[in-house]
Amino acid sequence: MTRRRQFLFASLLLTAGLAAGCTTPSASGEGSIDGLRILVPAKPGGGWHQTAQALQDVLQREKLASGVQVFNLEGPGGVAGLNKLVGEKDDDLLMQMGKVMVAGIINNKSEKTLKDTTPIARLTGESLALVVPAESPYRNLEQFLTAWRGDPKGIVITGGYVADVDHILAGLIADRVGIDPAQLTYLPNAGGGESVTRLLSGEAKAGISGITEYAEHIKAGKLRAIAVSGSQRSKLLPEVKTLTEQGMGLTYLNWRGVVARPGLSDEAKTRLVNAVTKLHASPAWKQTLKAKDWDDAFLTGPEFDSYIETEDAAARKVLREIGLVN
Known part of the structure; x- marks a missing residue:
């Protein structure tokens, strides 16, 4: 294998x-x-x-x-x-x-x-959400992944603690799109709120966390969700496509x-x-x-x-x- x-x-x-x-x-x-x-x-x-x-x-x-x-x-x-x-x-x-x-x-x-x-x-x-700041040049998942492939270490992704579900999903996505997970630059936090601060300050280019932890900031126009990790779209973010819908064939749920x-x-x-x-x-x-x-x-x-x-x-x-x- x-x-x-x-x-x-x-x-x-x-x-x-x-x-x-x-x-x-x-x-x-x-x-x-x-x-x-x-x-x-x-x-x-x-x-x-x-x-x-x-x-x-x-x-x-x-x-x-x-x-x-x-x-x-x-x-x-x-x-x-x-x-x-x-x-x-x-x-x-x-x-x-x-x-x-x-x-x-x-x-x-x-x-x-x-x-x-x-x-x-x-x-x-619960599904996780992959987000970028609202002012990010990456308007969708494809644009983000293109930039990430071009600069795996330079594109900082933030989320929860090291080795938690956010970090693991980042590694899974990286592997799925041809990026060595060892090249992943991951900025850990003690919670979803801290990762929002990192995103809005520009310290991180993308973030991963539970949908409920990001939904308020997405609806307020501070963050843009570009994918969710479940098998179905979130009822809180019905317009955001799943990773599978966007050709990745990857489903991942937190519990x-x-x-x-x-x-x-x-x-x-x-x-x-x-x-x-x-x-x-x-x-x-x-x-x-x-x-x-x-x-x-x-x-x-x-x-x-x-x-x-x-x-x-x-x-x-x-x-x-x-x-x-x-």
């Missing part, structure tokens, strides 16, 4: 399974969780924080939990938050996580991994979920799984998914445990291809 085929095969592994059989265990047990906390292992404002706030809102509106607190602990790839969770004794604590953390753990050589947590549920999937501390009792785990299962079934959550243009990627139980293991293997393969890990 050629290097490029190996690389693209790994990208397919990273996306495969997101839409596969979502399980919904039967909810047993009644009552609201009092004082639930949700740890966001990143700065406020990004995709993890938005998802945690959505959980907070719907859990409380549906009376599935009360006094829900969202708090942040910043650190590359979410590793600082993971380390905190592993040492916690609170059964009513969820940590927001997802594909970004899977790669972040590998890239940061974290001693703690998601095997040291109790997986609760995968919740959402987010929640885990709890290690050593959770069966009773405590069931309480948390039941809460998010009921949340998933609620009209309020369905409306949230629609408003945010998030895919419903709900998955719990052993299937979610296995999914995390599959994602870990696929991320290691892609990160090797990009040259970020040996």
